[in-house]
Amino acid sequence: MAPRIPLQSPLQHSDTVATAGGVDHHPSQPTGWRRWLLTTNHKEIGTLYLIFSLSMFFVGGIFALVVRAELFQPGLQLVEPEFFNQMTTMHGLIMVFAAVMPAFTGLANWMIPLQIGAPDMALPRLNNFSFWLLPVAFTLLLSTLLMPGGGPNFGWTFYAPLSTTYAPASTTFFILALHIAGISSILGAINIIATILNMRAPGMRLMDMPLFVWTWLITAFLLIAVMPVLAGVITMMLMDINFGTSFFDAGGGGDPVLFQHLFWFFGHPEVYIMILPAFGIVSAIIPTFARKPLFGYASMVYATAAIALLSFLVWAHHMFVVGLPLVAELFFMYSTMLIAVPTGVKVFNWVTTLFRGSISFESPMLFALAFVVLFTIGGFSGLMLAIAPADFQYHDTYFVVAHFHYVLVPGAIFAIMAGVYYWLPKWTGHYPNETLAKWHFWFSVIGVNLTFFPMHFAGLAGMPRRIPDYALQFADFNLVSSIGAFFFGASQLLFVLVIILCVRGGKPAPAKAWEGAVDLEWTVPSPAPLHTFETPPVFRQIEK
Amino acid sequence: MRLWWRPSVFTAGVMSSSVCFAQSWNMPVGVTNVSRDIYGLHMTIFWICVVIGVVVFGAMFYSLFRYRHSRGAKAADFHENTKVEILWTVIPVLILVGMAVPATATLKNMYDASDAELDVMVTGQQWRWRYEYLGEDVAFNSSLSTPRSQVTGDEGRGENYLLEVDEPLVLPINRKIRFLMTSDDVIHSWWVPDLAVKQDTIPGFVNENWVRINEPGIYRGQCAELCGIDHGFMPVVVQAMEEEAFDDWLAERKKAAEQEAQGVGREWAMDELMERGESVYASICASCHQPDGQGSPPAFPPLAGNQQLIDDLDWHLDKVINGVSGAAMPAFRNTLNPVEIAAVVTYTQNAWGNDTQEQVQPSSVAEQTDP
Numbered sequence: 054m055a056p057r058i059p060l061q062s063p064l065q066h067s068d069t070v071a072t073a074g075g076v077d078h079h080p081s082q083p084t085g086w087r088r089w090l091l092t093t094n095h096k097e098i099g100t101l102y103l104i105f106s107l108s109m110f111f112v113g114g115i116f117a118l119v120v121r122a123e124l125f126q127p128g129l130q131l132v133e134p135e136f137f138n139q140m141t142t143m144h145g146l147i148m149v150f151a152a153v154m155p156a157f158t159g160l161a162n163w164m165i166p167l168q169i170g171a172p173d174m175a176l177p178r179l180n181n182f183s184f185w186l187l188p189v190a191f192t193l194l195l196s197t198l199l200m201p202g203g204g205p206n207f208g209w210t211f212y213a214p215l216s217t218t219y220a221p222a223s224t225t226f227f228i229l230a231l232h233i234a235g236i237s238s239i240l241g242a243i244n245i246i247a248t249i250l251n252m253r254a255p256g257m258r259l260m261d262m263p264l265f266v267w268t269w270l271i272t273a274f275l276l277i278a279v280m281p282v283l284a285g286v287i288t289m290m291l292m293d294i295n296f297g298t299s300f301f302d303a304g305g306g307g308d309p310v311l312f313q314h315l316f317w318f319f320g321h322p323e324v325y326i327m328i329l330p331a332f333g334i335v336s337a338i339i340p341t342f343a344r345k346p347l348f349g350y351a352s353m354v355y356a357t358a359a360i361a362l363l364s365f366l367v368w369a370h371h372m373f374v375v376g377l378p379l380v381a382e383l384f385f386m387y388s389t390m391l392i393a394v395p396t397g398v399k400v401f402n403w404v405t406t407l408f409r410g411s412i413s414f415e416s417p418m419l420f421a422l423a424f425v426v427l428f429t430i431g432g433f434s435g436l437m438l439a440i441a442p443a444d445f446q447y448h449d450t451y452f453v454v455a456h457f458h459y460v461l462v463p464g465a466i467f468a469i470m471a472g473v474y475y476w477l478p479k480w481t482g483h484y485p486n487e488t489l490a491k492w493h494f495w496f497s498v499i500g501v502n503l504t505f506f507p508m509h510f511a512g513l514a515g516m517p518r519r520i521p522d523y524a525l526q527f528a529d530f531n532l533v534s535s536i537g538a539f540f541f542g543a544s545q546l547l548f549v550l551v552i553i554l555c556v557r558g559g560k561p562a563p564a565k566a567w568e569g570a571v572d573l574e575w576t577v578p579s580p581a582p583l584h585t586f587e588t589p590p591v592f593r594q595i596e597k
Numbered sequence: 598m599r600l601w602w603r604p605s606v607f608t609a610g611v612m613s614s615s616v617c618f619a620q621s622w623n624m625p626v627g628v629t630n631v632s633r634d635i636y637g638l639h640m641t642i643f644w645i646c647v648v649i650g651v652v653v654f655g656a657m658f659y660s661l662f663r664y665r666h667s668r669g670a671k672a673a674d675f676h677e678n679t680k681v682e683i684l685w686t687v688i689p690v691l692i693l694v695g696m697a698v699p700a701t702a703t704l705k706n707m708y709d710a711s712d713a714e715l716d717v718m719v720t721g722q723q724w725r726w727r728y729e730y731l732g733e734d735v736a737f738n739s740s741l742s743t744p745r746s747q748v749t750g751d752e753g754r755g756e757n758y759l760l761e762v763d764e765p766l767v768l769p770i771n772r773k774i775r776f777l778m779t780s781d782d783v784i785h786s787w788w789v790p791d792l793a794v795k796q797d798t799i800p801g802f803v804n805e806n807w808v809r810i811n812e813p814g815i816y817r818g819q820c821a822e823l824c825g826i827d828h829g830f831m832p833v834v835v836q837a838m839e840e841e842a843f844d845d846w847l848a849e850r851k852k853a854a855e856q857e858a859q860g861v862g863r864e865w866a867m868d869e870l871m872e873r874g875e876s877v878y879a880s881i882c883a884s885c886h887q888p889d890g891q892g893s894p895p896a897f898p899p900l901a902g903n904q905q906l907i908d909d910l911d912w913h914l915d916k917v918i919n920g921v922s923g924a925a926m927p928a929f930r931n932t933l934n935p936v937e938i939a940a941v942v943t944y945t946q947n948a949w950g951n952d953t954q955e956q957v958q959p960s961s962v963a964e965q966t967d968p
Contacts, residue, residue, distance in 0.1 A: 138828075383701060514623070
């Protein structure tokens with residue numbers, strides 16, 4: 054099936070490693086805080102993105118812990134339902150738009166130019182702008198919590214008319230914040246596409262690119278396709294709230310279900326936006342630590358593209374109980390089940406890559422392996438949810454909460470952590486403290502499963518999501534989940550500790566920090582100098 | 598396999614928690630043919646996933662153990678094998694087709710609401726359900742009956758904490774019942790796991806679903822779609838009766854409804870109105886405006902000491918009958934009967950120190966609500 058394309062080769066560098074770094078040609082560069090505000094350097098902007106994302110990961114995490122603390126036992130103990138709803142909503146919004154997405158953009162900023170041998174992103178000033186939109190957007194979003202009537206309380210999916218006619222006054226600010234974050238994403242995506250398509254090292258064809266670059270290229274197209282749909286739907290909300298239109302109000306000839314169609318036409322590709330780059334990271338790490346080439350490079354690329362295309366055809370599987378006609382239910386059930394095929398291809402590829410390798414278990418590899426197992430468990434529950442008749446029972450229960458947290462926490466977030474541990478030597482010039490990193494890994498794995506596995510049972514037993522209090526038969530599951538959540542949350546402080554220690558010192562890393570690593574970033578010194586590949590490296594394919 | 602999932606056996610063995618109410622770890626089999634079919638699909642796809650998981654993770658952990666660098670494993674260099682890649686694309690497709698066939702059949706059955714013997718209109722409202730037996734002139738509201746003191750923990754929690762209502766939906770067994778579902782405000786979702794019915798209720802639109810219950814009993818569920826502050830306090834309780842008992846019940850309810858209609862014409866005393874008004878207020882108004890009338894501003898204004906309400910009885914009555922456009926206050930002209938509206942307005946005018954001594958007679962409400 055797949056054409057026999059030569060695998061990614063060891064790279065022939067035009068210059069020696071020592072000169073590849075070059076020197077700083079900008080003696081007049083601003084210093085202090087202005088350096089960070091005005092920077093157009095892809096590495097510095099990447100660092101800004103990653104620090105922003107990490108901070109927001111903790112903000113969103115604290116919101117989650119408020120939710121879990123209230124759900125620790127039946128009854129209302131800590132917060133009122135109104136504030137509880139604001140916490141679930143803000144947790145979702147912050148984690149999706151301010152933690153996971155900027156983390157991947159940060160990794161893209163750092164690594165894509167290094168992996169394709171480009172000196173920087175194609176549009177450096179735009180790059181600066183797209184980052185600095187984010188703190189503005191999320192300061193605005195978080196400030197709604199302090200406004201009269203409170204912040205958004207209608208869930209991160211903000212279904213109309215709960216988010217329009219019945220929404221708190223701050224919803225207009227929420228809309229503005231999402232618009233700003235959306236512009237940031239679109240600009241970032243344009244930049245990434247322009248960089249990948251125009252600035253690859255001479256000799257590097259598309260099918261020679263590392264998979265992280267490939268998955269990001271496809272993700273960027275998804276972003277450009279769907280962020281405007283989100284912008285459209287929140288603008289319609291804005292009109293309904295402030296200008297007397299009735300897009301989502303049946304009383305004026307509108308349709309509340311239209312909101313859901315538009316939202317999920319954005320929302321389903323959005324969930325792949327949060328997982329495709331994770332596939333790319335894992336596809337880099339597993340071959341490195343198995344010391345063996347990825348089993349099916351081409352089929353990985355095709356599977357990624359297939360998942361991206363299918364993502365536009367499955368949105369209504371989030372809406373199986375809104376009263377769609379039978380044919381629509383059948384179509385969306387079949388198309389959703391089909392996604393299991395390319396996703397399966399990916400998992401089989403990773404496992405086959407491990408087979409007859411020479412495997413070592415450094416922290417990036419541990420996170421990548423946990424990703425494969427736990428993401429696949431999330432995939433299994435996804436397959437169950439695709440069965441439309443069964444979804445009538447699963448829908449809007451904790452089973453769904455378990456499902457998407459399995460694909461997002463040990464899925465997307467573990468992949469991000471794997472990527473951070475993998476590339477920290479390149480960024481800082483030091484290896485992260487392996488002992489602490491391993492503690493972080495094991496605590497995270499235990500915490501994540503304690504938190505989210507019991508949610509499967511709670512959901513099957515009948516617990517709806519987004520409730521601040523629950524019937525007594527769900528008490529045990531919630532107790533375990535809450536303990537797990539606090540354990541997981543606390544163990545993330547180790548992550549911060551490892552990063553700080555690694556920035557400040559540690560075992561020095563050579564240019565090629567990992568024995569089995571092959572991509573271009575490992576040909577520049579560690580830490581990577583501010584400017585790299587000012588003379589493009591020559592990329593030569595070794596024919597087999 | 599069945600036994601493993603039997604909740605009590607497994608739970609008792611594994612959980613040592615002192616408050617071990619966990620009755621189930623799995624989806625209920627339920628009491629309708631559809632719910633049994635769905636349970637069957639659920640278990641089938643579950644075991645398929647388990648088998649695939651065992652194979653894939655087995656291969657993975659074998660490789661991780663067998664080919665460790667620390668044991669001196671030398672990496673092979675193979676990659677790509679068209680035969681293998683075709684195989685692991687085609688086999689999943691076949692499994693999926695095998696799964697899609699029974700799922701399609703079940704779904705078709707679930708969508709066939711024809712030939713129903715009884716039509717029940719289900720209307721979601723923040724935060725209660727309204728049930729209307731179409732063509733029978735019987736309708737009532739069903740709200741949470743768990744007292745607030747149990748939520749706050751001032752009182753011990755009962756067995757059906759948060760899953761109990763003042764008036765359950767009563768249905769006959771062995772008859773096909775069609776639900777017509779809509780909402781007065783935001784989207785809700787009516788869900789009873791044992792009946793395997795979950796359907797969004799959407800303002801301005803009517804959805805359809807159906808059920809044929811095989812066994813009498815009390816079946817509990819909850820609103821499944823986030824619908825505002827009290828989303829978690831909006832249970833569904835269905836009482837399924839033998840057919841004859843149901844017919845008796847329905848006849849009795851019809852008679853009571855007729856009596857209530859006759860009550861519209863007569864003059865009501867202040868005490869009567871206050872007594873009736875208090876119970877209507879507790880069941881309908883208190884979830885937003887609070888039992889003490891203090892409301893929770895800004896969405897839900899206070900009623901106690903509300904000057905506009907005290908000064909202007911007609912304004913007050915109009916808001917209850919017609920609602921407030923663009924705000925959370927719904928129109929109650931179709932939800933409450935004239936007696937209930939007159940009683941609750943009278944109650945609100947005089948409770949919590951409002952003391953206007955004003956009263957409203959059902960007959961004058963009827964003039965405003967009758968088309």
